Amino acid sequence: MASAREPLLAAHGVVKRFGHVQALQGADFTACPGEVVALIGDNGAGKSTLVNVLSGVLAPDGGEVRLEGVPVRFSGPMDAQRHGVETVYQDLSLAPDLDAAANLYLGREMLRGGVWGRLGVLDRPAMRREAVRAFAELGVELKDVTAPVTTLSGGQRQSVAVARAVAFANKVIFMDEPTAALGVVQRSRVLETVRRVADRGICVVLISHNMPEVLSVADRVEVLRLGRRVASFTAADTTIEELVGAMTGSLDGPPQHDTARTGPAVTEAEEGR
Amino acid sequence: MSADSQELRESSKLPEAPLAGADGRQRAAEVLRRAAGVSEVWTFVILVALVAFFTIAAPGKFFTTYDLTQIAVNAAIYLVLGVGMTFVIITAGIDLSIGSVLVLSAVAAGEYNIHHGGPEAGWGTVAVCVLIALAVGTGWGALQGAVVATGKVPPLIVTLGGLGAALGIAELATGGQDPAGAAAAHLQNSLGFGKLLGIPWLVILAAVVTAAFGAVLGGTRFGSHTLAIGSNPTAVRRAGIPVGRHLIKVYGLMGLLAGLGAVMWLSSYGTTSIAGHSTDNLKVITAVVLGGTSLFGGRGSVLGTVIGVFIPAVLTTGLIVIGVQQYWQDVAVGVVLVAAVYIDQMRRKTRERA
Numbered sequence: 001m002a003s004a005r006e007p008l009l010a011a012h013g014v015v016k017r018f019g020h021v022q023a024l025q026g027a028d029f030t031a032c033p034g035e036v037v038a039l040i041g042d043n044g045a046g047k048s049t050l051v052n053v054l055s056g057v058l059a060p061d062g063g064e065v066r067l068e069g070v071p072v073r074f075s076g077p078m079d080a081q082r083h084g085v086e087t088v089y090q091d092l093s094l095a096p097d098l099d100a101a102a103n104l105y106l107g108r109e110m111l112r113g114g115v116w117g118r119l120g121v122l123d124r125p126a127m128r129r130e131a132v133r134a135f136a137e138l139g140v141e142l143k144d145v146t147a148p149v150t151t152l153s154g155g156q157r158q159s160v161a162v163a164r165a166v167a168f169a170n171k172v173i174f175m176d177e178p179t180a181a182l183g184v185v186q187r188s189r190v191l192e193t194v195r196r197v198a199d200r201g202i203c204v205v206l207i208s209h210n211m212p213e214v215l216s217v218a219d220r221v222e223v224l225r226l227g228r229r230v231a232s233f234t235a236a237d238t239t240i241e242e243l244v245g246a247m248t249g250s251l252d253g254p255p256q257h258d259t260a261r262t263g264p265a266v267t268e269a270e271e272g273r
Numbered sequence: 274m275s276a277d278s279q280e281l282r283e284s285s286k287l288p289e290a291p292l293a294g295a296d297g298r299q300r301a302a303e304v305l306r307r308a309a310g311v312s313e314v315w316t317f318v319i320l321v322a323l324v325a326f327f328t329i330a331a332p333g334k335f336f337t338t339y340d341l342t343q344i345a346v347n348a349a350i351y352l353v354l355g356v357g358m359t360f361v362i363i364t365a366g367i368d369l370s371i372g373s374v375l376v377l378s379a380v381a382a383g384e385y386n387i388h389h390g391g392p393e394a395g396w397g398t399v400a401v402c403v404l405i406a407l408a409v410g411t412g413w414g415a416l417q418g419a420v421v422a423t424g425k426v427p428p429l430i431v432t433l434g435g436l437g438a439a440l441g442i443a444e445l446a447t448g449g450q451d452p453a454g455a456a457a458a459h460l461q462n463s464l465g466f467g468k469l470l471g472i473p474w475l476v477i478l479a480a481v482v483t484a485a486f487g488a489v490l491g492g493t494r495f496g497s498h499t500l501a502i503g504s505n506p507t508a509v510r511r512a513g514i515p516v517g518r519h520l521i522k523v524y525g526l527m528g529l530l531a532g533l534g535a536v537m538w539l540s541s542y543g544t545t546s547i548a549g550h551s552t553d554n555l556k557v558i559t560a561v562v563l564g565g566t567s568l569f570g571g572r573g574s575v576l577g578t579v580i581g582v583f584i585p586a587v588l589t590t591g592l593i594v595i596g597v598q599q600y601w602q603d604v605a606v607g608v609v610l611v612a613a614v615y616i617d618q619m620r621r622k623t624r625e626r627a
Contacts, residue, residue, distance in 0.1 A: 093508040
C-alpha cells in the first residue's frame, strides 16, 4: 500500500546524545499517510530515542524532522499532539483509578457550557457518549465506560489507550510494543485496530520485537542499528531472516530494497540508550 | 452534617432495589455488589452501627440534640481540615503540618487583632484578621506544595519540616505563650457561638466548605486531575497537564483550609492554643483514611471523609454517655484505622488480579 507518495513524517540525520553516549547518529525515518510502518532494531539500536524525538518527548541535538514537508521542532508531547501526532506508550499511560471516558479525555476534558464550564465543571455525559462512540468506531466493545480502567482486561486497556490516540491524532500515531502484554486473541484485535486506523489515512508507526507480527501488519519495515537507519523493506517482499540480518548487521553490505541507505561503517559498538 | 442527615442521604439511594420488580433480584444483587465496592459504604455501615449501638446502650441519652450539636461542633474544624487532606492524600501525598499551619495562621491573625483593638476590635479588624489567617495558611501550603512539586523531597518530609518550622515561627512571634486578646468579641459572638435556626454557624460553614469541595473533587476538571495525578502522575504529565502547578494548588488549598480552621478555632475558643494542635494531623489523616481515601493515591471522596470524621466524634461522645473511659476511643480508632488500610490493600490486590 501507499509508499511512493509524499512522506507525511520524515526525519533526516537526527542526532541525539546522552552525555557521551550517542543514541542516534544521524538517523533517518520516513512514513507516509495511511501506512503502517514498523520500526525494528536490537536493544539499544535507538528505536525508543528516535520515537521520543519524533513524538516531541526529546529535542534532537541535530538533524531535521519534517511533518508534511514542513520542518517542525516540537517543544513537547503536547506540541506534537497539537500537530496531530499521538503516542501510545508501552505502559499505556492510563490512570488506572479513572474510568475509560475520563482517561480518553485526560488533559482534554469536555466542560459544560456557560458559568459551570468556566468553573471547570465536567460534562461527563458528553464525555461518556463520545467515549462509547470512539470505542465503537474501533470495533471495541466496552461493557461499561464508567468502570475504573484497572478493572478492565489487558486488551481492553490497550484499546482505551489506542482509542485515545486515534480520537485525537489526525496524522501520526506511534505505538510502542502495543501487543507485548497481550494474549493471542487480544493481539489480533489490536492489530486489526491498527490496520483500521491506517485505513483512515493516518500513519501508524509500530515499534515491535515480534517479527511475524511486523510482517503481518506493517506495509513497510524500517531497521535501526547503532543509531542509524540501516535498511527499509517493503513488508510483502521481505523475510524474517532478512530483517534479523539487517538488525544484527550480519547482512552488512547494503541490503537495499527501496529507499534504504547503506549500512553504516561499523563504528564502536556503543550501546545507545 | 449530623449523623442522621448522612443516613437520609444514604437511604435515598436504596429504594432502587425493591422497585426493580421481576428481574429485580438480579439487579438488586448488582446494586449491592456495586455498593459494596464503594468504600464509603463500608465506613458508613460502621458509623451507623456505632450510632445504633450507643442509642440502644444509652436510651434517650445519646441521641439528643445536645449531643448531636456538640458532636458536629467538635467535628467542624476537623472536617474542614479533612476536606483539604482528602485532596492531598488523593495525589498520593500527605500533609503533616496542618496543626502548625493552623497555629501559625491563628497567631498571625491574633497578633494583628491584639494591636488593632484586642477583644473590642471592630468588624474591620475582624475582616482583616480572617484574611490574614487565610493568606498565611494558603501561602505556607503553596510553599510546601512548590517543594513537593520539584519531586526532590517526599511530601512526608516537606510537611514534617513545615510542621516544625511553622510552629517555631509561631512560638518566636509569641514567646511561646498564647497571647491574650487574640480574638475579637465580634468574631466569637458571630461565628463562634452564633446559630442559624438552631444550627451553629461553625457547623454551617463546615458543611458549606465540605459540599463545595466535594463537588469540586467529584465534578470538575480540577478534581479529575487531582485523582489522575494520584493514579498515574507520568500519564498526567504526558497528557500535558502541569502536575507541579496542580500540586502547588492542592497543598495551597490544604493551607487555605488550615487558615480557615484557624479562624474557626479563634472564634470558637478565643485563643491561639499554640500547644494544642500537635495531633491534628494524625486525627485528620485517620479520618480521611477511615473514609476510604487511599493513602496510595488516586481514590477517595469528600463524602467518605465526612463519615471518617464522625466515627471518632461519635465514639468519644458515645463512650462518655455509656460511662466507659473515653480513652478506649483511641484504642478503637487505632484498630479500625489499621483494618481500613488493610482492607484497602486487599481490595487493590484483588482488583489488579482481575
